[in-house]
Amino acid sequence: MNKLFYFILFLIVLAAFGTNAFAGKGVKSDHLKAANGDKAKKGDTLLFPIKIYQDYISSADGDRCPSYPTCSQYCSEAIKKHGAFLGWIMCSDRLIRDGRDETRLSDPVWINGKKRTYDPVSNNDFWWQ
Amino acid sequence: MIIMQTRNTHSACLLFALACFISLFFAVSPSFAVSDVPPPTNPLMVLSADKQFQYAQDLFSAKDYSTASGEYKRFVYFFPKDRRVEFAMYQIGMSHFLGGHYQEAVSAFKKLAEQYFDTEYSIKSYYRISEAYIQMKDFEQALIDLNNLVTISHNQDVKDEAFYRMGWIYIETASWDEARRYFNKISARNRRKFELEKLSAALEKETAIPHKNPKLAGFLSIVPGAGYLYCGRYQDALIAFLLNGGLIYAAYESFDKGQSALGGVISFVEFGFYSGNIYGAISSAHKYNRKNTGQFIQHLKENIKINLSADMRNQGVTLSLQWSF
Numbered sequence: 001m002n003k004l005f006y007f008i009l010f011l012i013v014l015a016a017f018g019t020n021a022f023a024g025k026g027v028k029s030d031h032l033k034a035a036n037g038d039k040a041k042k043g044d045t046l047l048f049p050i051k052i053y054q055d056y057i058s059s060a061d062g063d064r065c066p067s068y069p070t071c072s073q074y075c076s077e078a079i080k081k082h083g084a085f086l087g088w089i090m091c092s093d094r095l096i097r098d099g100r101d102e103t104r105l106s107d108p109v110w111i112n113g114k115k116r117t118y119d120p121v122s123n124n125d126f127w128w129q
Numbered sequence: 130m131i132i133m134q135t136r137n138t139h140s141a142c143l144l145f146a147l148a149c150f151i152s153l154f155f156a157v158s159p160s161f162a163v164s165d166v167p168p169p170t171n172p173l174m175v176l177s178a179d180k181q182f183q184y185a186q187d188l189f190s191a192k193d194y195s196t197a198s199g200e201y202k203r204f205v206y207f208f209p210k211d212r213r214v215e216f217a218m219y220q221i222g223m224s225h226f227l228g229g230h231y232q233e234a235v236s237a238f239k240k241l242a243e244q245y246f247d248t249e250y251s252i253k254s255y256y257r258i259s260e261a262y263i264q265m266k267d268f269e270q271a272l273i274d275l276n277n278l279v280t281i282s283h284n285q286d287v288k289d290e291a292f293y294r295m296g297w298i299y300i301e302t303a304s305w306d307e308a309r310r311y312f313n314k315i316s317a318r319n320r321r322k323f324e325l326e327k328l329s330a331a332l333e334k335e336t337a338i339p340h341k342n343p344k345l346a347g348f349l350s351i352v353p354g355a356g357y358l359y360c361g362r363y364q365d366a367l368i369a370f371l372l373n374g375g376l377i378y379a380a381y382e383s384f385d386k387g388q389s390a391l392g393g394v395i396s397f398v399e400f401g402f403y404s405g406n407i408y409g410a411i412s413s414a415h416k417y418n419r420k421n422t423g424q425f426i427q428h429l430k431e432n433i434k435i436n437l438s439a440d441m442r443n444q445g446v447t448l449s450l451q452w453s454f
Contacts (some may be wrong), residue, residue, distance in 0.1 A: 080240075092405025093412065096372065100364035105416070127415035129342070 046084045050076050066099040068109050068116040077121045090124060178208040180426065189220060198224035219250040222257055231261040251285055252278065256437075259294060268298050289319040290437060300429060303422050305335045325437060331433050339421045343414035347407050351410065356410020360417055369406045376402060
């Protein structure tokens with residue numbers, strides 16, 4: 001049973017991180033400007049691991065995220081804009097969608113010569129903002 | 130003899146004094162001074178209204194809008210009684226508008242509309258103000274501005290154009306019934322001009338726009354991935370199902386084996402993904418609707434909308450029709 005458990009855990013990690021979901025050091029997008037200052041303070045604790053990831057893991061791992069802004073940057077912006085709770089939910093949603101149907105449905109954008117899928121926070125909160 | 134000598138001495142003194150005065154005069158006087166620098170020939174530049182206006186017009190035609198607006202302002206300032214002042218004020222607004230400075234354009238057009246009443250350019254200014262607000266995505270202000278025009282104008286043609294524009298603003302915001310209401314306000318004599326019959330027929334097709342119910346998408350997401358599946362996102366649905374299913378199973382196994390700490394961590398992560406699956410499904414439905422509605426509106430604009438905009442680059446007003454074959 002234990003083997004099955006670890007196998008499932010492995011599959012989960014593979015699904016979440018093996019699809020370039022978190023790949024890519026955050027390319028700063030201008031959506032940060034719209035971020036709410038008060039909510040940014042609320043999400044500071046969650047932003048710290050993202051910053052660590054961007055500075056130390058992604059810089060070594062490489063810039064491979066197929067979306068713009070990258071998932072880590074998107075999470076950072078979502079947390080700054082909507083606080084830790086909603087930011088975390090939006091971040092999880094993005095990780096599920098990244099690199100799959102979104103590439104077919106959203107507009108492409110060229111960043112540093114690479115074709116990416118344009119999927120900013122504003123594209124996912126417009127309906128309740 | 131003594132007297133004669135005295136007279137001669139006096140004459141010599143007078144001559145000497147006269148010579149000194151003349152030489153001193155030539156030496157000191159700047160107008161007679163010898164210099165290499167030529168005297169200024171035309172120190173004053175005469176600025177005529179025609180020259181100033183033409184200069185501003187040339188800049189506007191050359192699309193140097195920021196400089197053009199400044200030159201139009203100079204024209205208005207120095208020649209306030211010229212007959213072209215109203216047009217120059219309109220061009221100040223147009224320079225800002227075409228330069229993409231919509232807020233400044235609104236201010237300039239409002240200034241004109243306050244100064245002049247029911248003139249050609251004051252009416253056009255109202256239209257431009259609404260267009261500037263539309264560019265800024267402030268549809269409410271655009272509607273308020275056109276409503277003001279309808280209130281103050283006594284010209285039925287002007288009112289009809291304002292109604293037509295208001296109807297299109299409602300189309301832009303997908304408020305179909307409001308759009309129909311404003312199109313119906315257009316007087317009978319202008320209904321053909323605005324092709325209302327064709328427009329009404331096209332608007333009827335809005336019910337056929339493909340639509341996904343966001344609430345249903347959210348509800349279906351109780352089963353992870355079903356909401357995405359409903360929105361036509363098959364890959365996302367599969368990943369959401371596997372990820373959530375796996376995490377739920379992992380959390381269950383952890384708690385079942387007495388590994389509460391691990392179970393807690395997995396549950397925390399799973400909570401995010403499960404909520405994200407619901408949020409994403411609702412969001413996907415909204416994006417689906419927005420995309421299809423946007424395409425329908427774009428189709429209407431390209432095939433049905435009459436281009437009422439005044440020729441931005443010139444002075445005239447053009448009325449053009451578009452239709453698809």
